[in-house]
Amino acid sequence: MLKNILDKSRQVVFPVARTLTRSSVHGNVVNESPAAVATPAGTKTPLILPQNYGEYAPVSRNTPRQAWIENTDAVQERKVGLIELHPDVFAAQPRVDIIQENVEWQRKYRYxxxxxxxxxxxxxxxxxxxxxxxxxxxxxxxxxxxxxxxxxxxxxxxxxxxxHFYMLPFYKRVLGLTSTLSVKLAQDDLHIIENVDIPTKDGQFLKDLIAERNWGPSVLIVDEDHMFPANICQATDELGYVNLMPSFGLNVYSMLKHDTLVLTVAAVKHLEQRLLYQLNRSDAASKGGKFKLDQV
Structure with missing residues (x-):
């Protein structure tokens, strides 16, 4: 049903071009198609982000994933758009054994x-x-x-x-991330927001927002940049069950430790870009060898 809505919305919002560019301010995604330019002033074009399969074609196109984009400017939930998620990242086979190996590895390498x-x-x-x-x-x-x-x-x-340090094989770490993201999405514990800009630095606003949207007892908010706005930093200081994390630090243990995973649109695009590169890199055979400190 969501796919039908998306296909109809594309015909309305993107009749000529589907080029999407990222604004330099707060990582917002802006539509630059002629249809968006021609919209009357005061009306906001729905934010619909189609998936670009040109560079990394999915293994199976029968399992597309889509998610609503939620607002953060008010406590009341409002759907501001729809985003397509790459099936290789958010619809991977949930390998519980690999998730468990990642958890054990993260618990032991620092012990x-x-x-x-x-x-x-x-x-x-x-x-x-x-x-x-x-x-x-x-x-x-x-x-x-x-x-x-x-x-x-x-x-x-x-x-x-x-x-007790040891290094998990490279692709077990990659598959651990894709499996955990897929499980979170399947269990409806993954939410996507426009950005992390909230109107106030009062922690009560964040409490009401979490309670209104039923985000669970613990929340992990992930953005692409490691510099978060001052409002959300001060609001989460007094909330021990809400944590902030940049997308390059996202890991299996933290995702499972928190009940709800909240990603910004910029974080979703960054995670897809990095994980798809690792899954489709040409030198994959060299990454299966013994761990080296300069391995990326």
Whole structure:
């Protein structure tokens, strides 16, 4: 049904050209077709963003995805447009096993164990030989701090600091992102907004907006730029369950940690561009080798 609406809307809004350019102000997407220029003053053209399949053709065109674009200038929800999502990024096969591997990898690569045991050389005491080597009929010992004795040292015990770092294969990291984005969209936990510009810096506005739109107990807001507007930064300071993140830092663990994922239009385009490049890059075979620090 959404596809039929989109096809009809294209005929009305984009009768001549479908060229879309991104404005330099706040990453808003602006239509520059002749139809948009000819619209009367005071009327806002619906924001309809078709998908460009020219550069990266999807593996399967039978599973297109579309989502509404929501407003952020008021608490009341208003659909300001429709966006097509690339099926290779937002309609991928949900590999739960790869998602789990990404979660375990992210939990372990930053974990350092500080468990520490002492060897026989570090345990206090035991410097004197407990009894003579011969003549007493007892076993030969040189120290009561031997691992054979109670209170002695420990052999092959944990030594701190011990890192649990390892690197997940490159394409498991890429597929983890596409699988998690697809699952979030399928479960209706992914929402797309115009931008992160809110009219006030009061945290109550953001509370009311989240409650009105039923965004869940924890929200992750993602934009393309790492510099967020002052209003949303101050509004989220007092809300521990709302976090901001740039799109280049988006990861599987953070998406699963938050119940609702909110992406701006600019963030969606940036994620599609980067993930589609990784999925279709010509040197994919070289990325399957051993991890290198300069690997991108």
């Amino acid at each position: 350092v164990s500080f468990a520490q045991t002492k060897t026989r050389a570090e345990v206090r005491g035991g410097g004197r030989k407990p009894w003579p080597q011969k003549g007493m009929g007892r076993a030969r010992h040189g120290s009561i701090r031997s691992p054979l004795f109670k209170g002695g040292g420990v052999v092959h015990g944990p030594r701190s600091p011990t890192t």
